[in-house]
Amino acid sequence: MISKYSDRLLSMRWLAIILSLVVVFGMAAGAKNLLFNSDYRVFFSDEDPHLVAFNNLQDTYTKSDNVLFVIAPKDGVVFKQETMTVIEDITEKAWQTPHSTRVDSLANYQHTTSIEDDLSVANLFEEAGELTASDIESVKTVALGEPLLVHRLISEKADLTSINITLEFPKTLTNEAGEEVRADATILSADVGAYAKELKAYVLEKYPNHDVYLTGTVMMNNAFGEASIYDMSHLLPLAVLLILITVFLLLRSVSATIITFFVVIFSVLIAFGAAGWMHIELTSPVMSAPIIILTLAVADCVHMLSTWISEMRSGKDKVTAMKESIRVNFMPVFLTSLTTAIGFLSLNTSESPPFNDLGNISAIGVLAAFFLSIVLLPALAVILPVKVKQGKTKASSAMVSLANWVISKQKLLLIVMGGIGIFLIAMVPRNELNDVFVNYFDERIEFRTDTDFVVKNLTGIYFVDYSIDAKESGAIANPDVLANIETFTTWLETQPEVIHVNTVTDIFTRLNKNMHGDDESFNKLPDSRELAAQYLLLYEMSLPYGLDLNNQIDIDKKSTRITATLKTISTQQILDYNERVDAWMVANMPELRAPGVSPSVIFAHIGMSNIISMLSGTTIALVLISLILIVALKSLRYGLLSLIPNLVPAGMAFGIWAFISGEIGLGLSVVTAMTLGIVVDDTIHFLSKYLRARREKGLSAEDAVRYAFSTVGIALWVTSIALIAGFMVLSTSSFKLNADMGLLTSIVIALALIVDFLFLPPLLIKLDPWLNAEKKNSTEPKIEATAQTT
Structure with a gap:
C-alpha cells in the first residue's frame, strides 16, 4: 500500500x-x-479555588492591580524641596493614567491632626517649593513615624519614595459603532504601561537628579x-x-x-x-x-x-x-x-x-x-x-x-x-518543588531589574490579603474585633517574610489620639464601638475624592482587608508562611479566620x-x-x-x-x-x-x-x-x-x-x-x- x-x-x-x-x-x-x-x-483556570477567593476579595474592596512608581534621588535625600516637588508633580500627573482609580503618595497622604476640638484632615504637604527647612523636617518626622507609610511609600532611610497608582480595568468598552464589546485586558494594560513609561521619561528629562523604577502587577503583565x-x-x-x-x-x-x-x-x-x-x-x-x-x-x-x-x-x-x-x-x-x-x-x-x-x-x-x-x-x-556523490561516507x-x-x-x-x-x-529527590514568579523574567527585562531594586531598597511586590469578616453590619468598629485585628497585625509584623502590614487599626489608633488633643496616652484603639464608629464616619467625610477607605473597608462596615507585603520568596516559603498564619488564626481568632489570597499565593x-x-x-x-x-x-x-x-x-x-x-x-x-x-x-x-x-x-x-x-x-x-x-x-x-x-x-x-x-x-x-x-x-x-x- x-x-x-x-x-x-x-x-x-x-x-x-x-x-x-x-x-x-x-x-x-x-x-x-x-x-x-x-x-x-491566564496561568490559572477560572475554577481555581484560590483565584476564585482572590476575585471575591477584589469584588469586595478596591482592585489591587497597580503601577508602583519609585523615585530615587541620586543624593539619597527624599525630604528636600526638589524631590518633594517631583512627588507633587508626579502625583498630579499619575491621576491621568488610563483607568486609574486611586493615587497614593507622600504628597496626598491624608494626615490627621487635632485643632482644638476639631479633626483636621489634609495632605501631608503642599506647595513643596515654598516649604521651609522646618516645614520639611516636620513632614519627615510625621512620615517616618507613620506605620502606614514606612516600607510602603517611604523607605526607612528616607532615600526612596513611591507613588502607587491603583487601576481598575473595565470589562466592556464601547466601539466606534456604539456597541458594547469585551475589553482586551492586554491592550488596556499596555496603554497603562506606555503612559507609565512616558511619565518616567518625563521625570528623567525634567528632573535629571532622580532615577525612576517601575514595578507592580500591571508592569508584570506587560x-x-x-x-x-x-x-x-x-x-x-x-x-x-x-x-x-x-x-x-x-x-x-x-x-x-x-x-x-x-x-x-x-x-x-x-x-x-x-x-x-x-x-x-x-x-x-x-x-x-x-x-x-x-x-x-x-x-x-x-x-x-x-x-x-x-x-x-x-x-x-x-x-x-x-x-x-x-x-x-x-x-x-x-x-x-x-x-x-x-x-x-x-x-x-x-x-x-x-x-x-x-x-x-x-x-x-x-x-x-x-x-x-x-x-x-x-x-x-x-x-x-x-x-x-556515490559511495560510503565517513559518517x-x-x-x-x-x-x-x-x-x-x-x-x-x-x-x-x-x-x-x-x-x-x-538524585531526583534532591530537587525541591519551588518557584519564584518574579524571577520568571531575567535581567534583560526591565521589570525584573526594577523590581529587584525596589524589593531590596523599599518594599515588596508580593502581598497577601486577608478579609476579616465580623459577620455583622458596622461590626468593624467593635472594640473586640479591632483588638483581634491589632493582635493579628502585631504578630504578622514579627514574621521574617513580612516587610509591611497595611491595617485599618492604625487609622483607628491615630484618630483616637487626634480626638483627644493628640495626647500620646490615647495612642491606642478606642474602647467604645459607638466612639470608633463616629471617628470613622468623621474621618471618611473629610477624605477627598479617590482617597476613601474602600480599599480597606467594605461598604457595610462588616469586613476589612489586611494586606501583608512580603519579601521576594519562593513558592514553598509562601505556602509555609500561609500555613503558619492559618494555624495562628485557628489558635487565636478562629471566629475571624480568613484565608490568605493574592497572585503570589495562587x-x-x-x-x-x-x-x-x-x-x-x-x-x-x-x-x-x-x-x-x-x-x-x-x-x-x-x-x-x-x-x-x-x-x-x-x-x-x-x-x-x-x-x-x-x-x-x-x-x-x-x-x-x-x-x-x-x-x-x-x-x-x-x-x-x-x-x-x-x-x-x-x-x-x-x-x-x-x-x-x-x-x-x-x-x-x-x-x-x-x-x-x-x-x-x-x-x-x-x-x-x-x-x-x-x-x-x-x-x-x-x-x-x-x-x-x-x-x-x-x-x-x-x-x-x-x-x-x-x-x-x-x-x-x-x-x-x-x-x-x-
Whole structure:
C-alpha cells in the first residue's frame, strides 16, 4: 500500500505541492484571530479555588492591580524641596493614567491632626517649593513615624519614595459603532504601561537628579508581553538559522536544507493558524511552541532525506531513491509523530491553561510536520536539482566503528551506564518543588531589574490579603474585633517574610489620639464601638475624592482587608508562611479566620498542584505510547523493554537538574510528559531496525546491533543534534519557564541518544534469549511494519 502511495504521489508531484500549499495557507489564515493575553491570571483556570477567593476579595474592596512608581534621588535625600516637588508633580500627573482609580503618595497622604476640638484632615504637604527647612523636617518626622507609610511609600532611610497608582480595568468598552464589546485586558494594560513609561521619561528629562523604577502587577503583565516579543524577534530566527546550518553540515545538501526550511516553517504556520481558528490565546508559554515545532519537524525531514540521499549514494536516481525512503520511513515517522503528539496532548492534564494550549498547538504542529514530510517533502525532493556523490561516507564508517566498540565493551557499558543511571535517578529527590514568579523574567527585562531594586531598597511586590469578616453590619468598629485585628497585625509584623502590614487599626489608633488633643496616652484603639464608629464616619467625610477607605473597608462596615507585603520568596516559603498564619488564626481568632489570597499565593499553589496533575498526564501518555510500541513492534517483551530507554533519560535529566538548580517549578513540571513522546522517536527507529535484522535477515543479536547502527545511526545522530540545538536556543529565552524547559529538554534528548547508543544495544544482546522466546509465528511483523531509515 505504501509503495502504491509513493508511486502515485511522485507521479502527481505538482498536484501534491499545490494541495500542500492550499492546506498550509488555508490553515494559516486562522492566524488573524490570534490575540496575545499578558494578564498573569491566564496561568490559572477560572475554577481555581484560590483565584476564585482572590476575585471575591477584589469584588469586595478596591482592585489591587497597580503601577508602583519609585523615585530615587541620586543624593539619597527624599525630604528636600526638589524631590518633594517631583512627588507633587508626579502625583498630579499619575491621576491621568488610563483607568486609574486611586493615587497614593507622600504628597496626598491624608494626615490627621487635632485643632482644638476639631479633626483636621489634609495632605501631608503642599506647595513643596515654598516649604521651609522646618516645614520639611516636620513632614519627615510625621512620615517616618507613620506605620502606614514606612516600607510602603517611604523607605526607612528616607532615600526612596513611591507613588502607587491603583487601576481598575473595565470589562466592556464601547466601539466606534456604539456597541458594547469585551475589553482586551492586554491592550488596556499596555496603554497603562506606555503612559507609565512616558511619565518616567518625563521625570528623567525634567528632573535629571532622580532615577525612576517601575514595578507592580500591571508592569508584570506587560513584562510577559516583552519577554514574548524578545523571544520571537531574537530566538525564533536564531533557531531557524541554527537548525538549517546543522542540517546542511550533516546532510551536505543544499536542496535538502531548502526542503527542510519549507517543511518546518509551514508546520509552524499550520499549527498557529489552527490555534487561531480554535481561538486559543497566545501567552508566554505558548510562544515557545514555534521553536518546539520547527525543531521537531526537522526530525521527520532528516529521516526522510537521509534515507533519500543514502539511496542515491548507492546509485539510484532521485525518484527511485525517494520511493524507497517513503517505503522504509512512512510507518516509523508516523509512529514517532503519533507518540510525540500524544506526549504533548498529555499536557491537557496540566492545571495551568497556557500549558494546555502549548501542548495542543505543539501536537498540531507535529502532525502537520508528518503530513508535509510525506506529501510536500517527497514532491519537492524530486523536483529540485540535487548533487550526491556515490559511495560510503565517513559518517557511515564511524557508525560501524561505534557499533563494534559498543559490542566489544557491552558488559562494561551495562555496568557503567546502569550505575550512572541509578545514581542520577537516586538524585531526583534532591530537587525541591519551588518557584519564584518574579524571577520568571531575567535581567534583560526591565521589570525584573526594577523590581529587584525596589524589593531590596523599599518594599515588596508580593502581598497577601486577608478579609476579616465580623459577620455583622458596622461590626468593624467593635472594640473586640479591632483588638483581634491589632493582635493579628502585631504578630504578622514579627514574621521574617513580612516587610509591611497595611491595617485599618492604625487609622483607628491615630484618630483616637487626634480626638483627644493628640495626647500620646490615647495612642491606642478606642474602647467604645459607638466612639470608633463616629471617628470613622468623621474621618471618611473629610477624605477627598479617590482617597476613601474602600480599599480597606467594605461598604457595610462588616469586613476589612489586611494586606501583608512580603519579601521576594519562593513558592514553598509562601505556602509555609500561609500555613503558619492559618494555624495562628485557628489558635487565636478562629471566629475571624480568613484565608490568605493574592497572585503570589495562587502561583504557589498552581506550581504544586501542577506537578500532581502532570503525573496523571505522564502516566496516560506512557500507557498509550507503550501500547503503540507493543503493537508496532508486535512484541509484548520488546514493548516492555522500550520503557527503559523511554523513561530513564528523563529520570537521569532530573537527577542532573538537582546539581544544576535543584528547583522544579511550573515550567519544568511538564517536561517529563512533553519529552516522553520525543525520546520515543529514537527508540522506535533503533528497535525497529534491530528487529528487522533479527527477524527478516536472521542476523545474530550482535550483527543486528551493527545493522541498526549502520542504517539508522546517522539519522538518530543528526535529529538529536538538531533537536538539542533547537531546545538550547529556547534555553536562552528571557522567560524563565521557557528557558528552563528548553534546557532540561535538551538534557533529556542528549541522554536519550546516549542511552540508545550505549545502553540499549548491550541490553538487547544480554536479554536476547528472553526477548525472542515468544512464538515466532505470532511476533514476526511484515517488512513494511518495521522498515526503517536505510
